Amino acid sequence: MKAPTRSSRQSWSANRRRLALALLGAAAVGIFARAVYLQVIDTEFLQGQGDERFLRTVAVPAHRGMVLDRNGEPLAVSSPVDSVWAHPPTLLAHRERLPELARMLDINVAELESKVLARGEKEFMYLKRAMEPDAAHRVASLGVPGVFLQREYRRYYPAAEVTSHLLGFTNIDDEGQEGIELAHNRELQGVQGEKSVIKDRLGRIVEDVESVREPQPGRDVALSIDRRIQYLAYRAVKAAMIEHHAAAASAVVLDVNTGEVLAMVNQPAVNPNNRQELKSDLLRNRALTDVYEPGSVMKPFTVALGLESGRYTPETPINTSPGYMSVGRYTVKDTHNYGLIDVSRVIIKSSNVGATKIALSMPAEKLWDLFRKLGFGRPTDIGFPGEQGGWLAHYSRWSTIGHANQSFGYGISMTPLQLARAYAALASGGVIRPVSLVKVTQPPAGERILSETTVRKLFPMLEAVVSRDGTAIQASVPGYRVGGKTGTVHKIIGRGYAKNNYYSVFAGFAPLSKPRLAMVVIVDDPKGKSYYGGLVAAPVFSKVMAGALRILNVPPDNVVDPKRQPLGTVASTATSPNAASRVRP
Amino acid sequence: MLNIAGVLARVRPPRTEDSTGPLPPLDPWLVFPALLLLALGVLMVTSASMPIADRQAGQPFYFLYRQCAYVTLGVVLGYFAYHINTETWYQRGPMLLLVVMGLLVLVLVPGIGRRVNGSWRWIPLGIMNVQVSELAKLFAIVYVAGYLRRHGAELRTSIVAMIRPLLVLGVLALLLLMEPDFGAAMVIIFVALGMVFLGGVNFWQFSAMQLLVVSGMAVLLWSSPYRRARLSSFLNPWEDPFNKGFQLTQSLIAIGRGEMSGVGIGASVQKLFYLPEAYTDFVFAIIAEELGLLGVLALIGLYTVVVVRAFQVGARAERVRQPFAASLAYGIGLWIGFQALINMGVNMGVLPTKGLTLPFISFGGSSLVVMCVAYALLLRADVETRHDENPRLRRDRLLRKVRAP
Numbered sequence: 001m002k003a004p005t006r007s008s009r010q011s012w013s014a015n016r017r018r019l020a021l022a023l024l025g026a027a028a029v030g031i032f033a034r035a036v037y038l039q040v041i042d043t044e045f046l047q048g049q050g051d052e053r054f055l056r057t058v059a060v061p062a063h064r065g066m067v068l069d070r071n072g073e074p075l076a077v078s079s080p081v082d083s084v085w086a087h088p089p090t091l092l093a094h095r096e097r098l099p100e101l102a103r104m105l106d107i108n109v110a111e112l113e114s115k116v117l118a119r120g121e122k123e124f125m126y127l128k129r130a131m132e133p134d135a136a137h138r139v140a141s142l143g144v145p146g147v148f149l150q151r152e153y154r155r156y157y158p159a160a161e162v163t164s165h166l167l168g169f170t171n172i173d174d175e176g177q178e179g180i181e182l183a184h185n186r187e188l189q190g191v192q193g194e195k196s197v198i199k200d201r202l203g204r205i206v207e208d209v210e211s212v213r214e215p216q217p218g219r220d221v222a223l224s225i226d227r228r229i230q231y232l233a234y235r236a237v238k239a240a241m242i243e244h245h246a247a248a249a250s251a252v253v254l255d256v257n258t259g260e261v262l263a264m265v266n267q268p269a270v271n272p273n274n275r276q277e278l279k280s281d282l283l284r285n286r287a288l289t290d291v292y293e294p295g296s297v298m299k300p301f302t303v304a305l306g307l308e309s310g311r312y313t314p315e316t317p318i319n320t321s322p323g324y325m326s327v328g329r330y331t332v333k334d335t336h337n338y339g340l341i342d343v344s345r346v347i348i349k350s351s352n353v354g355a356t357k358i359a360l361s362m363p364a365e366k367l368w369d370l371f372r373k374l375g376f377g378r379p380t381d382i383g384f385p386g387e388q389g390g391w392l393a394h395y396s397r398w399s400t401i402g403h404a405n406q407s408f409g410y411g412i413s414m415t416p417l418q419l420a421r422a423y424a425a426l427a428s429g430g431v432i433r434p435v436s437l438v439k440v441t442q443p444p445a446g447e448r449i450l451s452e453t454t455v456r457k458l459f460p461m462l463e464a465v466v467s468r469d470g471t472a473i474q475a476s477v478p479g480y481r482v483g484g485k486t487g488t489v490h491k492i493i494g495r496g497y498a499k500n501n502y503y504s505v506f507a508g509f510a511p512l513s514k515p516r517l518a519m520v521v522i523v524d525d526p527k528g529k530s531y532y533g534g535l536v537a538a539p540v541f542s543k544v545m546a547g548a549l550r551i552l553n554v555p556p557d558n559v560v561d562p563k564r565q566p567l568g569t570v571a572s573t574a575t576s577p578n579a580a581s582r583v584r585p
Numbered sequence: 586m587l588n589i590a591g592v593l594a595r596v597r598p599p600r601t602e603d604s605t606g607p608l609p610p611l612d613p614w615l616v617f618p619a620l621l622l623l624a625l626g627v628l629m630v631t632s633a634s635m636p637i638a639d640r641q642a643g644q645p646f647y648f649l650y651r652q653c654a655y656v657t658l659g660v661v662l663g664y665f666a667y668h669i670n671t672e673t674w675y676q677r678g679p680m681l682l683l684v685v686m687g688l689l690v691l692v693l694v695p696g697i698g699r700r701v702n703g704s705w706r707w708i709p710l711g712i713m714n715v716q717v718s719e720l721a722k723l724f725a726i727v728y729v730a731g732y733l734r735r736h737g738a739e740l741r742t743s744i745v746a747m748i749r750p751l752l753v754l755g756v757l758a759l760l761l762l763m764e765p766d767f768g769a770a771m772v773i774i775f776v777a778l779g780m781v782f783l784g785g786v787n788f789w790q791f792s793a794m795q796l797l798v799v800s801g802m803a804v805l806l807w808s809s810p811y812r813r814a815r816l817s818s819f820l821n822p823w824e825d826p827f828n829k830g831f832q833l834t835q836s837l838i839a840i841g842r843g844e845m846s847g848v849g850i851g852a853s854v855q856k857l858f859y860l861p862e863a864y865t866d867f868v869f870a871i872i873a874e875e876l877g878l879l880g881v882l883a884l885i886g887l888y889t890v891v892v893v894r895a896f897q898v899g900a901r902a903e904r905v906r907q908p909f910a911a912s913l914a915y916g917i918g919l920w921i922g923f924q925a926l927i928n929m930g931v932n933m934g935v936l937p938t939k940g941l942t943l944p945f946i947s948f949g950g951s952s953l954v955v956m957c958v959a960y961a962l963l964l965r966a967d968v969e970t971r972h973d974e975n976p977r978l979r980r981d982r983l984l985r986k987v988r989a990p
Binding site: 012013014016017020021024025027028030031032034035036038039040042043045046047049050053054090145198200201202206207 | 636643834835842843844845855858859873878882885888892896899926929933935
């Protein structure tokens with residue numbers, strides 16, 4: 001075969017080259033067309049598929065509102081903390097770094113290792129939650145692979161145990177669990193926001209795409225509490241608790257005109273900032289959740305009913321001789337034989353026999369009706385989780401001794417708050433008001449349950465209780481006229497009244513000429529030498545009331561000698577005669 | 586451009602025995618697309634690999650450093666290769682093929698070869714693992730180009746002459762299939778066929794042969810369950826997107842996200858552990874995501890320039906009667922174009938997964954270095970043919986031959 005000529009060979013070679021290039025070019029055009037299809041035509045479907053895989057909606061925590069006292073002082077604040085979390089597979093790949101990590105986290109190495117190993121397949125685990133930002137950043141600066149920080153908020157209570165019972169606490173996820181934190185959780189918490197983010201395949205957020213919903217920060221809640229009075233009350237109650245080796249104690253201070261709770265303290269208490277020690281027993285807001293038989297502090301109400309009926313005046317004589325009386329199969333006793341005394345002295349001397357005689361001279365229904373109106377036997381609806389309403393039996397079920405017992409505060413139970421509210425009703429001249437833990441802007445009108453004249457007749461009796469003649473001289477407040485009533489109540493232990501276990505109670509208000517504050521102190525089971533309400537609870541009342549009146553700038557109404565004790569130096573309690581008596585055990 | 590061309594001109598071309606003058610300067614139309622591809626590769630491999638490098642090596646630039654090292658090694662070895670004239674490659678061709686076949690046997694020996702992802706493909710060589718199949722591609726091309734020069738005349742008449750080299754390559758392909766490396770075998774066979782076709786084989790015989798090879802490959806595809814599984818999963822990846830279709834669907838999502846101009850360099854989401862092999866075989870998907878359709882177009886454009894230029898070199902070599910250089914240029918051009926098309930096709934789900942890199946771009950030492958060396962051969966073929974095209978120089982050479990005793 002003849003070899004082709006040079007020119008024919010060249011054209012033939014060029015044709016083949018063109019064919020090969022054309023085929024490659026066609027393939028390239030095909031590839032490009034495919035790219036156009038994927039990137040322009042089908043892009044929506046593909047991006048949708050992508051979004052399904054890495055676009056996630058995550059919650060944006062809303063900043064929890066503060067709890068403030070009535071003057072805007074913070075009682076509960078959320079402060080930023082960092083939680084340390086890990087991606088276990090990454091961390092396990094650098095197992096040699098666990099010891100230094102454990103040291104920084106202040107946990108046991110073996111424990112850390114077993115925890116991480118147990119979650120070796122997972123994408124997320126907390127190593128330690130809610131660390132101080134400084135400490136957390138020290139952990140982060142170790143640079144251990146697979147260890148990350150997450151910003152969170154943690155609740156701090158600047159007043160610590162002083163407000164612990166009242167405020168309650170939040171859990172690790174910043175949700176209210178008890179107390180005000182629980183009751184007002186909705187307002188405080190706000191509304192979580194949502195944002196869509198891009199996550200990598202390990203679940204880490206790489207990019208914020210858009211905010212779906214802005215978080216609404218929680219609102220601040222302003223309580224009715226005055227932090228200064230709260231501190232004062234807490235200190236006094238705690239001191240009494242220690243002095244008398246008591247099991248528990250509570251105190252409530254109410255604003256007579258508005259029904260606002262200015263202070264509410266309890267013992268025992270615990271610092272809520274230290275979560276390890278939180279025990280329900282220490283957290284209970286006893287002033288609201290525990291009920292007591294009030295005892296003699298109820299006598300003023302019995303007497304008020306007698307005065308209101310018109311059958312008694314403060315001067316009406318009542319024979320309490322010989323210091324006891326029989327009611328059916330039972331006997332009502334006084335501590336002494338007071339003989340023939342008037343109605344005033346029934347209060348001043350706290351005569352059970354006298355109170356019984358007044359009560360039994362009137363229909364049971366009347367007493368029950370007054371108690372009912374005073375708010376006993378049902379919660380005050382102050383809006384606090386776990387509030388108790390106490391026990392008030394219907395009068396139709398009262399026996400005669402039952403009726404008698406009611407007159408001096410047995411067979412009925414109530415919370416310290418309920419008692420304080422009833423005394424506030426006395427203090428305001430017979431008008432009962434709803435109580436409130438949040439600041440009140442418009443004082444409620446209240447409901448008249450006793451006539452002003454009746455109540456005014458009670459005031460001198462209650463003032464006399466706080467005198468050398470009465471049972472509670474130690475409740476007196478220098479510079480102010482004070483009215484109140486003591487109670488020393490046998491505790492119920494088991495099936496009956498214990499012989500040597502008491503509640504020491506004092507309830508009162510001041511200043512008498514224009515009452516502003518009502519207060520109740522209950523000390524549970526004082527084990528010292530003294531257990532009388534006048535010796536255990538009354539001094540607490542005095543200390544707190546003295547301070548509170550001064551804090552609130554309430555003008556004194558009992559300046560004995562302006563020359564010797566001018567208004568400006570009222571604070572010199574140490575030199576007053578009453579102070580000396582208070583030191584007495 | 587001109588300035589750089591000037592720099593290139595100053596690179597002293599090597600002297601050869603049979604050239605009287607210096608070789609002409611390098612062709613910027615060949616050099617620049619390759620340099621651009623290398624630079625794009627370094628950039629995109631870095632972008633695509635940073636998350637995984639940070640996680641696995643604790644060092645986001647781990648792959649950047651390595652890629653730079655490979656590019657440097659490739660350029661250095663390419664420089665040396667450029668200084669070897671094509672005549673030497675022509676003579677050593679069969680020997681090189683034998684060496685590479687030996688290595689392909691070695692790689693299958695358990696103590697020597699190293700298995701990665703279920704394939705025996707690597708021979709550990711201290712700091713670097715060498716992937717023999719990359720070397721096999723280059724040496725197969727050198728061998729076929731040599732064969733075509735040796736037996737060019739027979740080829741146009743005898744079918745035996747055409748089948749002979751294909752049988753040799755068949756053995757090579759078999760060794761590759763044993764690794765298994767179906768992709769490399771396919772590239773070698775198709776590039777060889779293309780070279781034979783361009784080398785002037787009888788058209789009808791060639792077509793028959795082509796049919797035979799294609800059907801043979803089809804049989805191969807269907808005979809292996811793992812290849813069949815890949816084939817079916819590529820046909821409809823959305824059927825099983827979290828298992829068999831995982832890689833492909835992630836790749837398609839990446840490409841789709843790119844739209845016209847891309848999400849921007851560094852902004853790919855799919856590289857965040859969603860797309861496996863994002864910096865090696867599937868780096869194209871990340872390029873498409875970050876640079877968009879325009880980036881894809883630029884990439885295809887660069888490869889087009891390289892291939893067309895390589896074919897022009899081949900045409901010139903034929904003109905100056907250098908059939909070896911011609912076949913070499915065709916072969917290398919076909920190889921680059923072919924492998925780039927397959928890789929992009931795989932990324933876009935029009936071809937089943939092959940394990941082929943994107944030339945000059947994908948991370949991988951062997952593929953990069955061998956590609957640089959191959960490109961140096963192409964550059965060498967270019968300058969030699971241009972040198973010979975210069976009539977004065979050719980006359981001088983002929984004169985010298987006449988005068989020689």
